[in-house]
Amino acid sequence: MRSFDNALVVPAIFWLIVFLGAPLGLVAVYSFWHTANYAIVPGFNWANYAHAMHDVYLWTGLRTVLIALQTTAIALLVGYPVAYYLARSVKRFRLALLMLVIAPLWTSYLVRTFAWMLILGRNGLVNAALMSAGLAAAPIEWLLYSKFAVTLALVHIYLPFMVLPIYAVLEKLDGRLIEAAGDLGASPWRIFLTIVLPLSMPGVVTGAIFVLVPAVGAFVTPELLGGPDANMIGNVIADQFGGTFEYPFGSALALLVIALVAVLVAVALRRGRLSFA
Amino acid sequence: MISARAASAVLAAWYWLVVAFLFAPLVVVVLFSLNDAEVSILPIRALSGRWYAMLMKDQTVLHALGNSLIVAVAAVVVSVLLGAPLAIGAHRHGGKVGRALVGFALAPMMIPALILGVSLLTLLNALNAQLSLVSVTLGHTLICLPYVVLVLDARLAGYDPRLDEAALDLGAGPLMLLWTITLPLLAPAITAAALLAFTLSFDDVVVAFFLTGRENTLPMTIWAMLRYGITPELNALAALTILVSALTALLAEMTLRNARSISAHPNLKETSS
Secondary structure (H helix, E strand, C coil), rough: HHHHHHHHHHHHHHHHHHHHHHHHHHHHHHHHEEEEEEECCCCCHHHHHHCCCCCCHHHHHHHHHHHHHHHHHHHHHHHHHHHHHHHHCCCCCHHHHHHHHHHHHHHCCCHHHHHHHHHHHHCCCHHHHHHHHCCCCCHHHHHCCCHHHHHHHHHHHHHHHHHHHHHHHHCCHHHHHHHHHHEEEEEEEHHHHHHHHHHHHHHHHHHHHHHHHHHCCCCHHHHHCCCCCCCHHHHHHHHHHCCCCCCCHHHHHHHHHHHHHHHHHHHHHHHHCCCCC | CCHHHHHHHHHHHHHHHHHHHHHHHHHHHHHHCEEECCCCCCCCCCCCCCCHHHCCCCCHHHHHHHHHHHHHHHHHHHHHHHHHHHHHHHHCCCCHHHHHHHHHHHHHHHHCCHHHHHHHEEEEEHHCCCCCHHHHHHHHHHHHHHHHHHHHHHCCCCCCCHHHHHHHHHCCCHEEEEEEEHHHHHHHHHHHHHHHHHCCCCCCCHHHHHHHHCCCHHHHHHHHHHCCCCCHHHHHHHHHHHHHHHEEEEHHHHHCCCCCCCCCCHHHHHHCC
């Protein structure tokens, strides 16, 4: 029986080693190689990593981290009350109301991204509304092709990832703790800050990671909604593998992103435990 | 001090505001897809289905749809064939090793899709392999497999191990146990996982961006069309993909809801919980 059960897991593990482990290993090796005449030449040097430290890439990296952190922070501020409402305040139709928040996750993020072009564009809905209300004389240009547009769309796309884990933790929270604190005279605000929020930290951390990881690696959203000043590291990596055929440099950047994600996740985990609920 | 009822009302208002924010872009796309005008700006002139009719005659779009369906079905089949045995094996193993196996299968979720795409591209390139729908499918298994494992692992948490013991005591072999007890009990979860994996593959553009050869999937076609700006036809296509994904997800949710309990007999369930 044991050997049969072991056999069950072998194919998937094998698959992941071949199609995830091997590619990542190759990327790690390539990151120390270089290109000459459009051919990839083996070797060992840190040149790609040194190149990645140039101003333009450092700024892009910094911008990527800022956009990702800002996206995560906004998603948390917007999503927490939603999760709290669903878990502690709603009496009827709770699952249906939860489904309403999660449903957009299952629609194409390409569509959810380009829809913002219709809303934020020069002739988009927001500008049309502002101008017809007399609030703007000319279309506001920074709405689209900007960091603002990228952040807004990323919050929109990944918000359900924040709500779900926080909801799962809050839903299991023992209501008697809140009652007891209330009976002992704590104000609702104090109850929230000293009981509810600390106990929900595993959900907050999980949600933050679920938003942060894809935001750091975002590529479609900045490609479509970002201007030159909202380029993210994902776009730079995509260029190395798409247009310029600089696999070794792209590999180094990809590894740096993985390292960055690992650091951010580790920092987040220090703040609380992960919860897959 | 604010009363509990006032706080609840504020939270409810916030909830509906956020739901409106989540749905607004989708509504806008659908609205413009039904607008008779050539350009996607207000005001809406007249409602018309002509952009949908145009889509139905667009050979590029129909061909890409076919490709997307082939890739999604293949990716789902492979992910389920790999993911279901892994989830079952890991669950039976239990303990730290079982958790580690599940964790390993979830690893691709922790790596941005962009990097999954470029690293697989690097491997295929080193092997001189042609990019085709097969390479896209390979990439999609990396996206789908973790979700299949996640859904099945959650479902298995409620699995009563005494069912296995009983079957083995009665002389069932491991294959018979798997085939007549475990898989039938997991069937709803497998269906749900397959449907969710389908939408993930059907909607992916990032992995496909790097692994597509000559044959385009539907999101890649949308991506290419976007270069010429947002046309009403594109809105119609987007609206249809929203519909497909939404229906698939709804079907998945209903399948899971209809199979609440995993125990074979009500009495068994009572004593085990």
